[in-house]
Amino acid sequence: MSLTSLWRAATQHRLFWPVTALVALLVINVPFTPGFFEIHLKNGHLYGSLVSIVLFGSPLILVAIGMTLVIATGGIDLSVGAVVAISGALACLVVSKQGNEDAVGGVLLAFALALAAALVCGVWNGLLVARLGIQPIIATLILMVAGRGIAQLITSGQIITVNSGAYSLIGGGYWLALPFSLFVVALVVVLSMALTRRTALGLLVEAVGGNAEASRLVGIRSRRIKIMAYVFCGLCAGIAGLMISSNVSAADGNNAGLWIELDAILAVVIGGTSLTGGRFHLGGTIIGALIIQTLTTTIYTIGVPTQTNLVFKAVVVIVVCLMQSPAFRAKVFGARAQRRGPARKTPGVPADAPQQMEVSP
């Protein structure tokens, strides 16, 4: 294979542009933070900017993975932020009621109850969407509004603080010199990838997202697949809620997981999953989530005022969506694309264009 065709194969890969963006973002940090890529071993723990990015980004990765599957079925889940709050609130409440907050049994009970609550939330969303046929945005809007209220109800409007070594492991602890949350994320990623790509499940999800009615007619139980996607998303959000509350050792019904649904949707979109459903890329989603976390970190480290964070994200969302839009591409690049050879490198075309072209069927 010649060098040019290698280059062509690389740029055509759907992960090429997200990975390039991530690497570029990481490199930008180097002049501002000397030793950005260094990782130290201190007290048996790994420290370094890269480790922190993964540590702080893990809840987002989890939520974004769940969101990817929901979006792949042609839906959307706005309630993940509320589920994060509910799960964190419930877990902290249970732990704080224990006589000995460090007891592993009590912490495990808290985890189980919190995840059960997240499961119930997922089932509720799934039933509304798949059984009652309510538009996903609206169906999950109900829990998004009421869920924050429920979380505050659980915490009685207070911020519950816990002081438990066992509880703080999942969100801020270390195991084998690595952040423990990394293992949780890895487990969920491996499980979901194996289930969706090694079995037919992923194909079924894409079929349902492509055309729910057609897939039902060929014998796929599309309702069940949809409910499963929402349940999975709820569970991921539940685990993320445990991590977030454990990281700060507190549950805040009002602010925990605030706007995480937007970040998660953004991560999914950056990762190349189309919002119309029918296709999904878990790998892209993970890269997307890491990009967002790196972006946040970068904004802090290079001294850009943090308040521009949101404006920047808005611009990224809109640019990525414009690139995904066939109408936009036809209007802006249409004339040029026809004159050009199909696979030649395109100077001046923003980074996401070729990768997104492949995404839309």
Add this chain to the structure above:
Amino acid sequence: MSVLDGIRTGGGRVRLLQDRRLPVLVTAGLFLVMFGFGAFRYQSYGFLDGQVFMNLFIDNGYLLAAAVGATFVILTGGIDLSVGSVIGFTTMLTAWLVEKQGLPFLLVAPIALGVGAFGGYLMGYVIHHFEIEPFIVTLAGLFFFRGLCLVISKESISITDPTVNRLAQTHVPLPGGSFLSIAAVVSLAVLALAYYVLHYTRFGRRVYAIGGNEQSALLMGLPVAGTKIAVYTVSGFCSALSGLLFTLYIQSGDPLHAVGLELDAIAAVVVGGTLLTGGSGYVIGTLFGVLVLGLIKTLIQFEGTLSSWWTKIATGVLLFAFILIQRTMTARRRT
């Protein structure tokens, strides 16, 4: 599709269930029942005082203005998530221009309205011409305007401008000793104007037609592009107006003002009986939706022992109930 349309339809349960005005009547009935409940339960606390009712408008005027804008968008089958952020941004912009730049409020108000309307126009333009889902475009708008708030200032700016104070404290006396605030009067005027536009103008007809079936509207030769963009512009304008009313109500600008208000606005529209798929609904229903949401807050205040988060839970439950009603209605219409 006008309000008078259904009168011909006459009796019969199926006819009644198919009547597009039914959800509005249900909401109005719910409001009366809730009000009756409050009047019965809190009689000795002066619930029946005329001012308690007027306070519903005073405390929710800004929500009414925003929900009227959202009604236009939802009638076309779209959605606008940027409402809360535009409101927050307007309070911030107004506070900043009035307090830090020393501009007179009467000059700032049109600027703020113009910015809001322009933002709505841009979102509408992108939604229509680039065929991106309204959900995601207005989500970007949500981020963008909230971010702009923070760019103006991270701190809250309180307004001490005498014009603003005078406008905020002016009471419009009503017969019976009660009064309304300027903001409440403005929001009611917006409602009246929206009612006129939706039911008695060509533009209103087009909004319903596009919501009913965009393809058909296009084939009928209606200016779909212009109407869709105009609808988001109206929503942006109403949000900015709502932001001005909110500024008068709270007399400060804060980057966190009205976070999540778009959900209240959408909830009010849905509870008011407008179909989320578009094409069916009344702006009068939105008024009742806002009143019901406002009344929940009032009842919780009167109860005294209930905490504020019950408002959110009650709103969610109501939203669920009304979406179910909508589902059964549309299901019956199809068969």
